[in-house]
Amino acid sequence: MIIDTARAVFAEQGPAATLDEVARLAGVGAGTLYRHFPDRDSLIHAVLADTLERMIALAEEARAEETWAWDALDHFVHGCAGLRLDLLVSVAGAQVHRVSATPEINEGRARLLAALDQIVHAAHDEGALRLDVGSGDVMGVVGLLVRGLPTLPADLGDELRDRAVRLVLAGMRAHPAPTPPGEAMTAEELSRRLAKQLDG
Amino acid sequence: MIIDTARAVFAEQGPAATLDEVARLAGVGAGTLYRHFPDRDSLIHAVLADTLERMIALAEEARAEETWAWDALDHFVHGCAGLRLDLLVSVAGAQVHRVSATPEINEGRARLLAALDQIVHAAHDEGALRLDVGSGDVMGVVGLLVRGLPTLPADLGDELRDRAVRLVLAGMRAHPAPTPPGEAMTAEELSRRLAKQLDG
Amino acid sequence: MIIDTARAVFAEQGPAATLDEVARLAGVGAGTLYRHFPDRDSLIHAVLADTLERMIALAEEARAEETWAWDALDHFVHGCAGLRLDLLVSVAGAQVHRVSATPEINEGRARLLAALDQIVHAAHDEGALRLDVGSGDVMGVVGLLVRGLPTLPADLGDELRDRAVRLVLAGMRAHPAPTPPGEAMTAEELSRRLAKQLDG
Amino acid sequence: MIIDTARAVFAEQGPAATLDEVARLAGVGAGTLYRHFPDRDSLIHAVLADTLERMIALAEEARAEETWAWDALDHFVHGCAGLRLDLLVSVAGAQVHRVSATPEINEGRARLLAALDQIVHAAHDEGALRLDVGSGDVMGVVGLLVRGLPTLPADLGDELRDRAVRLVLAGMRAHPAPTPPGEAMTAEELSRRLAKQLDG
DNA sequence: TATGAATGAGCGTTCATTCAT
DNA sequence: AATGAATGAACGCTCATTCAT
Numbered sequence: 001m002i003i004d005t006a007r008a009v010f011a012e013q014g015p016a017a018t019l020d021e022v023a024r025l026a027g028v029g030a031g032t033l034y035r036h037f038p039d040r041d042s043l044i045h046a047v048l049a050d051t052l053e054r055m056i057a058l059a060e061e062a063r064a065e066e067t068w069a070w071d072a073l074d075h076f077v078h079g080c081a082g083l084r085l086d087l088l089v090s091v092a093g094a095q096v097h098r099v100s101a102t103p104e105i106n107e108g109r110a111r112l113l114a115a116l117d118q119i120v121h122a123a124h125d126e127g128a129l130r131l132d133v134g135s136g137d138v139m140g141v142v143g144l145l146v147r148g149l150p151t152l153p154a155d156l157g158d159e160l161r162d163r164a165v166r167l168v169l170a171g172m173r174a175h176p177a178p179t180p181p182g183e184a185m186t187a188e189e190l191s192r193r194l195a196k197q198l199d200g
Numbered sequence: 201m202i203i204d205t206a207r208a209v210f211a212e213q214g215p216a217a218t219l220d221e222v223a224r225l226a227g228v229g230a231g232t233l234y235r236h237f238p239d240r241d242s243l244i245h246a247v248l249a250d251t252l253e254r255m256i257a258l259a260e261e262a263r264a265e266e267t268w269a270w271d272a273l274d275h276f277v278h279g280c281a282g283l284r285l286d287l288l289v290s291v292a293g294a295q296v297h298r299v300s301a302t303p304e305i306n307e308g309r310a311r312l313l314a315a316l317d318q319i320v321h322a323a324h325d326e327g328a329l330r331l332d333v334g335s336g337d338v339m340g341v342v343g344l345l346v347r348g349l350p351t352l353p354a355d356l357g358d359e360l361r362d363r364a365v366r367l368v369l370a371g372m373r374a375h376p377a378p379t380p381p382g383e384a385m386t387a388e389e390l391s392r393r394l395a396k397q398l399d400g
Numbered sequence: 401m402i403i404d405t406a407r408a409v410f411a412e413q414g415p416a417a418t419l420d421e422v423a424r425l426a427g428v429g430a431g432t433l434y435r436h437f438p439d440r441d442s443l444i445h446a447v448l449a450d451t452l453e454r455m456i457a458l459a460e461e462a463r464a465e466e467t468w469a470w471d472a473l474d475h476f477v478h479g480c481a482g483l484r485l486d487l488l489v490s491v492a493g494a495q496v497h498r499v500s501a502t503p504e505i506n507e508g509r510a511r512l513l514a515a516l517d518q519i520v521h522a523a524h525d526e527g528a529l530r531l532d533v534g535s536g537d538v539m540g541v542v543g544l545l546v547r548g549l550p551t552l553p554a555d556l557g558d559e560l561r562d563r564a565v566r567l568v569l570a571g572m573r574a575h576p577a578p579t580p581p582g583e584a585m586t587a588e589e590l591s592r593r594l595a596k597q598l599d600g
Numbered sequence: 601m602i603i604d605t606a607r608a609v610f611a612e613q614g615p616a617a618t619l620d621e622v623a624r625l626a627g628v629g630a631g632t633l634y635r636h637f638p639d640r641d642s643l644i645h646a647v648l649a650d651t652l653e654r655m656i657a658l659a660e661e662a663r664a665e666e667t668w669a670w671d672a673l674d675h676f677v678h679g680c681a682g683l684r685l686d687l688l689v690s691v692a693g694a695q696v697h698r699v700s701a702t703p704e705i706n707e708g709r710a711r712l713l714a715a716l717d718q719i720v721h722a723a724h725d726e727g728a729l730r731l732d733v734g735s736g737d738v739m740g741v742v743g744l745l746v747r748g749l750p751t752l753p754a755d756l757g758d759e760l761r762d763r764a765v766r767l768v769l770a771g772m773r774a775h776p777a778p779t780p781p782g783e784a785m786t787a788e789e790l791s792r793r794l795a796k797q798l799d800g
Numbered sequence: 801t802a803t804g805a806a807t808g809a810g811c812g813t814t815c816a817t818t819c820a821t
Numbered sequence: 822a823a824t825g826a827a828t829g830a831a832c833g834c835t836c837a838t839t840c841a842t
Contacts, residue, residue: 018810018811018812019811019812019813020811020812028827028828029827029828029829030812030813030828030829030830031813031814031815031826031827031828031829032826032827032828032829034812034813034814035826035827038813039812039813040812109391110391113387113390113391114387116387117386117387120387131384132384133367133384133385134384134385134386134387134389134390135385135386135387135390136360136384136385136386136387136389136390137360137363137364137367137384137385139360139390140360140361140363140364140385141360141364141367143360144344144345144347144360144361144364145344145345145364147344147347160336160337160339160340160341160343160344161340161344163337163340164337164340164341164344164345164368166371167333167337167341167368167371167372168364168367168368168371169371170370170371170372171366171367171368171369171370171371171372171373172367172370172371173371184331184332184333184334184336184337185333185334185335185336185337185340186317186334186335186336187313187314187316187317187320187334187335187336189334189336190313190334190335190336190339191309191310191313218835218836218837219836219837219838220836220837223804228802228803229802229803229804230803230804230805230837230838231801231802231803231804231838231839231840232801232802232803232804234837234838234839235801235802238838239837239838240837418814418815418816419815419816419817420815420816423825428823428824429823429824429825430816430817430818430824430825430826431817431818431819431822431823431824431825432822432823432824432825434816434817434818435822435823438817439816439817440816440817509791510791513787513790513791514787516787517786517787520787531784532784533767533784533785534784534785534786534787534789534790535785535786535787535790536760536784536785536786536787536789536790537760537763537764537767537784537785539760539790540760540761540763540764540785541760541764541767543760544744544745544747544760544761544764545744545745545764547744547747560736560737560739560740560741560743560744561740561744563737563740564737564740564741564744564745564768566771567733567737567741567768567771567772568764568767568768568771569771570770570771570772571766571767571768571769571770571771571772571773572767572770572771573771584731584732584733584734584736584737585733585734585735585736585737585740586717586734586735586736587713587714587716587717587720587734587735587736589734589736590713590734590735590736590739591709591710591713618831618832618833619832619833619834620832620833628806628807629806629807629808630807630808630809630833630834630835631805631806631807631808631834631835631836632805632806632807634833634834634835635805635806638834639833639834640833
C-alpha cells in the first residue's frame with residue numbers, strides 16, 4: 001500500500017524524503033505513484049485522511065474495550081503515541097493548510113472530535129477528568145505529544161514522550177495524580193544516555 | 201544577523217526554505233552566507249547553538265527573578281514556548297544527529313541541564329515538584345511542547361499549546377493541581393474555530 | 401476514426417499533443433491506439449498518407465469540375481488551403497524524413513504529382529500559366545501557403561493566407577494579373593486587427 | 601549567445617528540442633539558461649523579440665541600399681527568407697499567443713510595420729507595386745514563405761521557397777511579371793530529386 | 801572580503817509504450 | 822480485440838555550492 005509506505009518513509013527519512021524513494025519502497029514505478037497521487041500534496045492529503053481514520057478507530061476501540069471512561073482516555077492518548085505520526089506532521093507543515101482544507105479532512109476531524117467527546121463527557125461524569133479540560137485539550141495535547149523528539153535517539157525520545165504523556169494525563173486528573181511516572185528522569189541519566197549516542 | 205534571519209525564515213517558511221532566501225532576507229549575497237556557514241548543516245548548527253544559549257539564559261533569568269523554585273520552573277517552561285523554536289526542530293530533523301554531535305552543542309546541553317537541575321532540585325526541596333519528575337522530564341516536555349501545531353491557525357495552536365503546558369505543569373505538581381487552565385476547550389469550541397479558518 | 405481525430409488534435413493543440421489525448425478524444429483506450437499504430441511515427445505516417453489521398457482526390461475533382469485548366473489550378477490551390485493541413489506539417493517536422501521515406505508515401509506523392517501535372521500541362525497549353533512555372537512549383541507553393549499563421553488570430557491568418565494564395569496565382573499567370581486580391585491589406589488595417597486580438 | 605543558439609537548435613532539431621540541448625550547445629549550464637530565461641516561453645519570447653529586431657534592421661537596410669522602392673521590397677522579402685526563421689514559427693505555435701501579447705513584441709511589430717509601410721508607399725508611388733497590395737500583405741506573405749518545407753531535403757526546400765517568393769513578388773508587380781523564376785520546376789525534376797533523398 | 805552569476809546533480813513530473821485482464 | 826493501469830526513461834526546473842570579479 002503506497003499510503004503506508006509513504007507514512008513509513010516520511011517517519012524514517014524525514015521531510016526530505018523523495019517520492020521516488022516512496023515509490024521504490026512501495027514496489028511500484030514512479031509513474032504509478034503519480035497516477036494515484038498527482039502531486040506531493042495529494043499524497044500527503046491521503047496520508048492525513050488515513051491517519052484520521054486510524055485515530056477514529058482508536059477512539060472507538062478505546063471506548064469499547066475499557067470499562068472506565070478515564071481508562072479509555074488513557075488508552076486513546078497512549079495509542080495515538082503509538083501511531084508514529086511523528087514526522088508526518090512536520091512533513092505536512094508548510095503544505096498542510098492547503099491540504100487539510102478539504103471536505104474529507106474536515107468531516108474526518110468532526111467525526112474524531114465527536115468520538116472523543118463521548119469519552120471526555122463520560123470521564124467528566126465519572127469525576128475522573130477535570131471539568132476544565134475538554135476534548136479540544138485532548139486533541140491539542142495529542143497533536144503535540146505524539147511526535148517524536150528528532151534530536152534524540154529513538155528509544156530515549158520514546159521514553160521521554162511516554163513520561164510526558166503520563167504527566168499530562170496526571171495533570172488532567174480531577175483528583176491527586178493517579179499515575180506516577182515511575183523513577184525521575186534525572187539530568188545525570190539524560191546526559192549519560194546522550195553520551196552513549198555520541199559514542200555509538 | 202544571519203542566524204536570526206535563518207531562524208525566522210525556517211519558522212515562517214518551513215523546512216523547504218532555500219538558503220538563497222535566507223541570504224536575501226539577511227541582506228547579503230549567497231557567497232557571504234557560505235563564507236560564514238560553509239554548508240547547510242553549519243548554519244543549522246549555529247542556530248541550534250544560539251537557541252541553546254537563549255534557553256540557558258532563560259533558565260538563569262527564571263532562577264534569579266522568581267522567589268519560589270516552582271515559579272522559576274513555570275517561568276522557564278512557559279518562556280521556552282515563547283522562543284518560537286517551532287519549526288526549527290523539524291527543520292533540523294534529518295540533519296540533527298550529525299549536526300548536534302559536536303563539542304559545542306554538547307557542552308551547551310550540559311550547561312542547560314545544570315541550570316535546570318538547580319531549579320528542579322530546589323523545587324523538590326520546596327515540596328512543590330513531584331519527586332518522580334526530573335530535569336530530564338522537563339527538557340523532554342519542553343522539546344515536545346514548544347513546537348507549534350502546524351495544522352492549526354497560529355492563534356489557536358498557541359492557545360492549545362499554552363493549555364497543554366499548564367496541564368503538564370499541573371501533572372508535575374506534588375499536590376493537587378494548582379494551576380487550573382480555565383475554561384475547558386470543548387469540541388464545539390475547537391470545531392467553531394477551525395471552521396473560521398476555512399472561511400477566512 | 402483515429403486518423404481524423406489525430407489530425408484534429410494536432411491541428412488544435414499543436415505538436416505537443418499527447419497520444420493519450422488523441423486516444424481519449426477518439427473514444428478508444430490507449431492500448432487500442434497502439435494496436436493500430438505501434439508508435440508515434442506510425443500514426444503520423446497514417447495521417448500523412450491520408451492527407452495525400454485527399455489532395456489527390458482534390459486534384460482530380462478540380463480537373464473534372466472546371467472547364468479551364470487555369471480554373472482547375474486555382475480550384476486545387478485554394479482547396480488545399482481549406483484542408484487545414486496547418487500544424488500537421490509542423491508536427492511532422494523532426495520525424496518526417498524517416499516517416500515519409502516509405503513506398504506508400506512515395507507512391508502517393510507520385511500519383512499526386514501526376515494528377516497535378518495534367519492540370520499544369522493543360523494550363524500551359526491554354527496559355528494561361530507561365531511556361532517557367534511547373535507542377536513542382538505548384539506543390540512547393542501549396543506546401544508553404546496551406547499552413548496557417550499561428551502568431552495571428554485564426555480569421556486574420558486565414559484572410560492573409562487567401563490573399564497570399566491569390567498573389568502567387570497572379571504571379572503564375574502568363575498574362576497580366578487576372579485576379580486582383582481586392583482592397584489592399586494596409587499596415588493600419590493589420591495593426592487595428594492585431595490590437596483587437598489583444599483586447600479580446 | 602543563448603538566443604542565437606536557441607534559434608539554431610529550434611531550426612535544426614524542430615520543436616522537440618530540449619532546453620538542455622540548447623544550454624549544452626550554448627556552452628552554459630542548464631541553470632544559467634534558466635537564470636536568464638525562467639521558462640520555455642521566456643526563451644521563445646526572447647527569440648521572437650530578437651527576430652523582430654533583425655527584420656526591422658533588414659527593412660531599414662533595404663530602404664537605404666536600394667535606389668528603387670521595388671528593389672527594396674524585393675531585398676526585404678528575400679532577406680527575410682535568409683533569416684532562417686523556419687521552425688521557430690512552428691516552435692512558437694501553441695505558446696505564441698501568450699508569448700507575443702507583450703508590450704515589447706507589439707511595439708516591435710508596430711516599428712516593423714512602419715518601416716515596411718514606407719517601402720510599400722514608395723513602391724506604390726513608383727507605380728511598381730499593385731495598389732491593391734499593402735504592407736499587411738507583404739508581412740503575411742513573409743510569414744508564410746520564410747518557413748522551410750520540413751518534409752523536403754533542405755536544399756530542395758530552399759529552392760522551392762525561393763521560387764515561390766519570386767512568384768509572389770511577380771504577382772505583386774503592377775505590370776507584367778518582371779522576374780521570371782527561370783526554368784520550371786517540373787514534376788519529373790521534383791520526383792527525381794525526392795528519389796535522391798531516399799537513396800541518400 | 802563581499803558579491804551574485806554560473807554550475808550541474810538531482811528531483812518532481814510527464815507520457816510513450818507495454819501487458820495483464 | 823479492447824482496455825487502461827503500470828512502467829520507467831527522459832525532461833524541465835531548482836537550488837546548494839563554487840568562483841571570477
